[in-house]
Amino acid sequence: MIKLCLPYLEGISENPTITITKITIGTINYCFKVTIDDTKVMVRIYGSELSNVVSDRVREFSLLLLANRFGYGPKVHLRFNNGYVVSFIEGNPLEIVDFRKKDMIALIAEKMAEWHNIKMPENLVPHLTMDIWQNIEKWIQLAQSFELDISLFTKEIELLKNELQGEDQLCLTHNDLNSGNVIYNAGKEEGTVTFVDYEFSGLGNRYFDLANHFCEWCGLDFDYSLFPTREQQLEFLVAYLTNLSPTKEEPNQKELESLQEIVNKYQLLSHYFWGLWAKIMAEKSNSNIFDYKKYSETRMKLYFQVKKELLPETSTRDKTDL
Structure with missing residues (x-):
């Protein structure tokens, strides 16, 4: 998953140093802070299969893109079957x-x-x-x-x-x-x-x-x-x-x-x-x-x-x- 994301990130070396830190456990999903050389991204992985039925994942990702467009959200790097990768928001x-x-x-x-x-x-x-x-x-x-x-x-x-x-x-x-x-x-x-x-x-x-x-x-x-x-x-x-x-x-x-x-x-x-x-x-x-x-x-x-x-x-x- 991280390797798939590498072509979309700037300033990444040929053999990057990668560290992964769990940053939060919510009520459904899992989020990780991934540092690739000096670039930080957030990886969000959806929880149980039921959560994908209870939630509207298409609308969620569309809102993520819209927030990105208006400057209210992180930059979107990659979407995969069970989650997505975005820029890490400092704070x-x-x-x-x-x-x-x-x-x-x-x-x-x-x-x-x-x-x-x-x-x-x-x-x-x-x-x-x-x-x-x-x-x-x-x-x-x-x-x-x-x-x-x-x-x-x-x-x-x-x-x-x-x-x-x-x-x-x-x-x-x-x-x-x-x-x-x-x-x-x-x-x-x-x-x-x-x-x-x-x-x-x-x-x-x-x-x-x-x-x-x-x-x-x-x-x-x-x-x-x-x-x-x-x-x-x-x-x-x-x-x-x-x-x-x-x-x-x-x-x-x-x-x-x-x-x-x-x-x-x-x-x-x-x-x-x-x-x-x-x-x-x-x-x-x-x-x-x-x-x-x-x-x-x-x-x-x-x-x-x-x-x-x-x-x-x-x-x-x-x-x-x-």
Whole structure:
């Protein structure tokens, strides 16, 4: 694989020195930093075969090429059957504690606004769309084909659609901004952040993208006490809306509070989305790099907890046996 990549790299000697370092283990895939002489690349290898069914690898790679085109992502060197090779982005992945730092809130909000402001070429829109609802329907059908008990999920989908579907605003979204997918480089005066891993990215719902990022403050262990407070959410959203505005004008209070209310409700969809994903992975994946079962149970317990707080009139008869 590395040898196949050599012709595409510049400044490589005839007999290069190669070192390989595992840089992260995510919930599905494996990533390695490969140094070839003085050139650094990142090799991403997809995990279980099921992950290739649950995820849209064609859309993922297309988004990688698009991010490359707009200068938001690494240079693409090579694609192979079970992954790809890109230039290595200098910097360090964040820790969840970093999300609470004021300078990091500002940087991530600014970068998210940049993503959401990108104008998609019309001819690419059909190929890059990440429709959350269609994705959920696909996963439900997949789970049913595996004869999994997902009655807990099928009972909730119509309620979510009724509560949220009318709020869609489509733009280029990442949809998985956990700490490991935000690379911080302190090389410049204020530092920069780069979003990586486009497995769930696409033309999607900005409210989901924002709400899901707030959920990622809780980490993979999902400590809900770390979910951003209302004040922290507003701080993030002020920076986001200011950078979203063509004139960089700060939002008025009504606009700000309206967005915060919508985004807060969308955390329900984040809990549901990842709860269903992890349910399928727990039952049918042969990967042992992540406790999918525990994660699914945690997210769905929180789904019903948050639903009771935000939509009390719909929660009186909930049964949450997982």
